[in-house]
Each structure stands twice: as C-alpha cells, then as structure tokens.
Amino acid sequence: xxxxxxxxxxxxxxxxxxxxxxxxxxxxxxxxxxxxxxxxxxxxxxxxxxxxxxxxxxxxxxxxxxxxxxxxxxxxxxxxxxxxxxxxxxxxxxxxxxxxxxxxxxxxxxxxxxxxxxxxxxxxxxxxxxxxxxxxxxxxxxxxxxxxxxxxxxxxxxxxxxxxxxxxxxxxxxxxxxxxxxxxxxxxxxxxxxxxxxxxxxxxxxxxxxxxxxxxxxxxxxxxxxxxxxxxxxxxxxxxxxxxxxxxxxxxxxxxxxxxxxxxxxxxxxxxxxx
Numbered sequence: 001x002x003x004x005x006x007x008x009x010x011x012x013x014x015x016x017x018x019x020x021x022x023x024x025x026x027x028x029x030x031x032x033x034x035x036x037x038x039x040x041x042x043x044x045x046x047x048x049x050x051x052x053x054x055x056x057x058x059x060x061x062x063x064x065x066x067x068x069x070x071x072x073x074x075x076x077x078x079x080x081x082x083x084x085x086x087x088x089x090x091x092x093x094x095x096x097x098x099x100x101x102x103x104x105x106x107x108x109x110x111x112x113x114x115x116x117x118x119x120x121x122x123x124x125x126x127x128x129x130x131x132x133x134x135x136x137x138x139x140x141x142x143x144x145x146x147x148x149x150x151x152x153x154x155x156x157x158x159x160x161x162x163x164x165x166x167x168x169x170x171x172x173x174x175x176x177x178x179x180x181x182x183x184x185x186x187x188x189x190x191x192x193x194x195x196x197x198x199x200x201x202x203x204x205x206x207x208x209x210x211x212x213x214x215x216x217x218x219x220x221x222x223x224x225x226x227x228x229x230x231x232x233x234x235x236x237x238x239x240x241x242x243x244x245x246x247x248x249x250x251x252x253x254x255x256x257x258x259x260x261x262x263x264x265x266x267x268x269x270x271x272x273x274x275x
Contacts, residue, residue: 006035009023009028014103019053052066067107079104082146112132172209174229202266243261
C-alpha cells in the first residue's frame with residue numbers, strides 16, 4: 001500500500017501539486033517508515049513548499065509556468081512566449097513535441113541557490129522533471145534567458161526521447177546546440193584548451209559536468225560537448241542524432257549505438273572531430 005502513496009506523491013509533485021504530494025508521501029512513511037528516498041524527497045519538498053506555494057501562475061496547454069512575485073510580471077509573459085518558441089524550434093529538430101504539460105519554475109537567484117543547494121555554483125538552470133531557472137529581478141537579458149530556456153527545454157525533450165539514458169556529455173551538448181542556434185558562441189574555453197593542447201578526451205567529459213567541477217572545467221566541458229554535437233550535425237545531419245537517441249531508448253549500449261549509427265568506431269570519431 002505504501003508504494004501506491006509513493007507513486008501518487010511523485011505524480012502530484014511532477015504536476016506541481018505540492019501539498020497533495022506532501023500528504024501522499026507522509027502517508028507512505030506512516031505505513032513504511034524505512035523509505036529513505038521518500039524521506040529525502042519529502043525533506044526537499046518541505047523546503048520548496050513555503051517558496052513555491054506563493055508563486056504566481058501562468059498556465060496554458062503545454063506549460064505550467066510558476067514564478068516568484070519578486071520578478072516583473074511582464075517577464076513572465078515574455079517567458080511564456082519564449083517557451084512556446086522553444087517548443088516549436090527545438091521540436092522541429094527532434095521531430096518531437098511533448099503533449100504533456102511541462103512545469104517551469106522561475107526563481108530569484110537567491111531562491112534558486114537556497115532550494116537547489118546540490119546544483120553547482122556555475123549552474124544556470126536545472127531540469128529534474130521540471131524546468132528550474134534563476135532569473136534576475138532587474139536586468140532582463142533576453143538573449144541569455146532565451147539560451148537558458150532553450151537549453152533546459154531541450155533536456156526535457158531528450159529525457160522523453162531516451163528515458164533519461166543518454167550520457168551527460170551528449171545531453172548537455174544537444175542542449176547547448178539548441179540554446180546557441182541564434183548566436184555564434186565565443187568558444188572561449190575551447191579556444192584556450194585547443195591552443196594549450198588540453199582538450200578533454202570524450203571519456204573524461206562526464207567528470208567535468210559533476211558538481212565538484214570548477215567553473216573553468218565545466219565551461220570547457222560544455223563548449224566541447226556543444227562543438228562535438230555541431231560536428232556530428234554538420235557531417236552526418238540531425239536525423240542521425242534522432243536515430244541514435246531512439247536506439248538508446250530501446251536499450252542499446254551507447255558506444256555500440258554510436259558506432260552503428262555513424263559507421264565508425266567511437267575512438268576514430270573522436271579523432272576525426274579533433275582533426
């Protein structure tokens with residue numbers, strides 16, 4: 001019986017029905033106290049509830065947008081438009097448009113850091129089943145906000161298309177690719193690493209996305225993953241990326257799927273990209 005309340009709580013939490021999720025998880029723990037994962041989720045929810053329960057709400061067919069009253073209301077409407085634009089443009093690449101409603105939470109920078117303490121300092125947003133983005137209260141930098149929203153929305157799309165099984169570096173590379181499609185990135189970290197002969201091996205990329213990575217390490221990892229995706233798209237076209245994601249979702253091991261789709265061993269693919 002406890003598992004029923006656990007699942008009900010997860011469903012409510014993902015729909016931003018926080019009070020209902022709290023009640024369900026408390027019932028689950030009352031029936032079966034030894035559920036550490038549920039207790040951890042409940043502790044996190046208890047931190048989020050006082051803040052997010054007071055968020056203003058803008059809801060439509062595809063997005064449930066919640067944001068703190070400290071942010072300008074006009075920004076909320078701008079972001080609603082940006083999210084719909086991201087849905088159209090990212091969807092056209094992946095040929096996928098989610099039919100379920102995605103929760104988007106917009107925080108002040110202080111709220112985001114307080115509630116998402118596990119997120120690295122260099123993190124500009126997070127997708128964990130919900131899109132979570134810290135936004136400035138005064139300076140609304142539209143290009144930067146657009147990149148962040150496209151990036152996090154891409155994570156939502158990739159999660160659906162792979163059941164969350166895609167390696168972090170390719171997941172982040174795809175998100176950066178979509179986020180920067182409107183502009184040419186400066187490639188600051190990548191240029192320096194190339195000049196100094198310290199590009200990361202593909203095998204070493206995942207560690208640079210960990211919470212313990214420095215901003216410089218993460219900066220290089222994001223730019224390198226982004227550049228790899230650009231290379232793959234330009235050389236092989238995006239439809240092959242879609243087929244790779246499909247193979248991963250169906251249970252193929254990533255390196256085997258990579259080799260099968262691009263008809264070259266991963267080590268050779270990495271050499272070609274470096275060249």
